[in-house]
Amino acid sequence: MKTIIQYVNIKTSETMSLYVTKHLEKLSKKYEWVIKANVFFKHENDATEKGKICDIELSLPGPKIFATSNEKNYEMAVKETISDLEKQLEKRKAKIINH
Known part of the structure; x- marks a missing residue:
């Protein structure tokens, strides 16, 4: 799986890049049909x-799937987003198996 990581209006972090890549690799081993992942890190002023x-955003056969999360730190945001994606991938896998 190809992974593209972009930092929108924030400083690039090699540590965060490695962290998200590690988690996405686990996902791609479980769901081998995932083609590409586009990852965006953003900071928004929030009360x-x-x-x-x-x-x-994951590219795979059929429609792309997307998840986002807004947390106190980027590590929590990555975990929450990947958890949401995993749920969507499970649903997609169930549809593929049933057909």
């Missing part, structure tokens, strides 16, 4: 002390 946003 709730959150504002660390992680968006991930």
Whole structure:
């Protein structure tokens, strides 16, 4: 799986890149039909002390799937986003198996 990581209006972080890549590799081993991941890290001023946003879009056969989360830190945002993607991938896998 090809992974593209973009930092929107924030400083690039090699540590975060490695962190998200490691988690996406686990996902790609479980779901081998995932082709590409586009990851976006953003920061938004937020009164709730959150504002660390992680968006991930996965390309795979059929429609793309997308998840986003807004958390207190980027690590939590990555975990939450990947958890959402995994749920969507499970649903897609169930549809593929049934057909």
